[in-house]
Structure formats: C-alpha cells, structure tokens
Amino acid sequence: MTEKNISSNNSNSVTCNVIRDLMPLAADGVASEDSLALVKEHIAGCPECGKVYRDMTEGNSNSPAPTNDKRFFTLIRRRFLVFIAAIMCIGAIIGVNFTASEFMFRNFLLMPAVGALSYICLKYRGAMMAAVVFGLSVLRGFVSFFTSGGDSPFDEAVSYIPLGMIYAFLVLLGFTAALLFAFAFRKNETKGGFHS
Numbered sequence: 385m386t387e388k389n390i391s392s393n394n395s396n397s398v399t400c401n402v403i404r405d406l407m408p409l410a411a412d413g414v415a416s417e418d419s420l421a422l423v424k425e426h427i428a429g430c431p432e433c434g435k436v437y438r439d440m441t442e443g444n445s446n447s448p449a450p451t452n453d454k455r456f457f458t459l460i461r462r463r464f465l466v467f468i469a470a471i472m473c474i475g476a477i478i479g480v481n482f483t484a485s486e487f488m489f490r491n492f493l494l495m496p497a498v499g500a501l502s503y504i505c506l507k508y509r510g511a512m513m514a515a516v517v518f519g520l521s522v523l524r525g526f527v528s529f530f531t532s533g534g535d536s537p538f539d540e541a542v543s544y545i546p547l548g549m550i551y552a553f554l555v556l557l558g559f560t561a562a563l564l565f566a567f568a569f570r571k572n573e574t575k576g577g578f579h580s
Contacts, residue, residue: 499558514552521548
C-alpha cells in the first residue's frame with residue numbers, strides 16, 4: 385500500500401493506514417468535522433480507500449460494517465416494542481373484562497398504564513388506543529347482551545357504553561401523561577441536563 389498526502393497544501397502527510405483508522409468513526413457519524421474532512425478528501429484521491437469506505441457505509445459483508453450495530457439495535461427496539469404492544473393489548477382486554485367483576489376499580493390503574501404504553505409503542509398514533517378500548521368495551525357489552533341470562537340483558541349491555549367512555553378517558557389520561565413526560569425529558573435534554 386502506498387502512502388499518500390491528502391493535499392499538496394498540507395505539510396503533514398496522512399497515510400492510508402491513518403485514514404482507515406478514521407473510516408469507522410466517519411462511517412458511524414461520530415468523527416469530528418476535521419476527521420471527516422480528512423477522510424473525504426483522502427478517498428477522493430485514493431480509489432483503494434474509497435472502495436473500503438463505500439463498503440463500510442453500504443454494509444458490504446466483505447468488510448467490517450458499522451451498520452450491523454444499527455441493525456442489531458433496530459432489531460432489539462422492534463422486539464421490545466412488540467413486547468410492549470402485546471402487554472398493552474392484553475392489559476386492555478383484561479381491563480375491559482374486569483368490568484363485570486369485583487376487580488373493576490383496578491382499571492383506574494390499568495387503563496392509564498395502557499395509555500402510557502400506547503405512547504411508548506405508537507407515539508402520537510397511540511391516542512387511537514382510547515378508541516380501541518372503547519370499542520372493546522362496547523363489544524364486551526354486546527357479548528354480555530347475548531350471553532346474559534338476567535332480567536334485563538339490554539340494560540346491562542348498554543351500561544358498558546359509559547364505562548367504555550370512562551376507560552377511554554383513562555387511556556387518554558395515561559397517554560397524555562407519557563407524552564408530557566417525554567416532552568419534558570426532551571426539553572431538559574436539549575438544555576444540557578437536569579438542574580436542581
């Protein structure tokens with residue numbers, strides 16, 4: 385491998401080895417502006433280093449690709465979100481089924497948690513979870529209507545509608561709390577951290 389200067393104006397010679405040491409940092413986007421400029425200027429005049437850099441940034445399997453880390457963390461994040469979404473859906477179903485039992489008042493804790501999880505999983509689209517919970521409650525009312533053997537199955541089925549509205553409100557309450565918490569955390573993060 386031949387050693388080359390980056391620029392004829394630069395009195396310091398930067399070898400291909402030095403540039404290749406800087407390439408992973410540049411490819412990951414964590415190199416300083418000066419280092420990135422050195423790498424870009426060098427690969428413009430060195431086809432061998434240019435190929436190595438392109439392989440790194442395009443994720444070619446013949447060279448170490450820093451994008452593998454990004455793929456790994458994306459996979460972990462997806463699996464985490466699927467897990468949280470499953471917990472959220474199971475919590476909503478269990479909460480709606482608590483309606484006709486002595487555990488009904490646990491929904492005052494469960495439904496806001498479902499709302500907070502919906503923000504974590506779906507961001508702003510998570511507000512739709514309130515409509516899903518309301519729909520589940522109305523569906524539970526219809527099931528109750530057809531399976532109830534009591535004196536007034538219609539009244540029992542209709543009673544799920546206002547309860548569904550209360551559950552939807554509780555979900556929106558949890559969603560809003562998570563949204564505000566995330567907003568406050570981002571705001572503090574941009575100001576340089578928490579201050580006492």
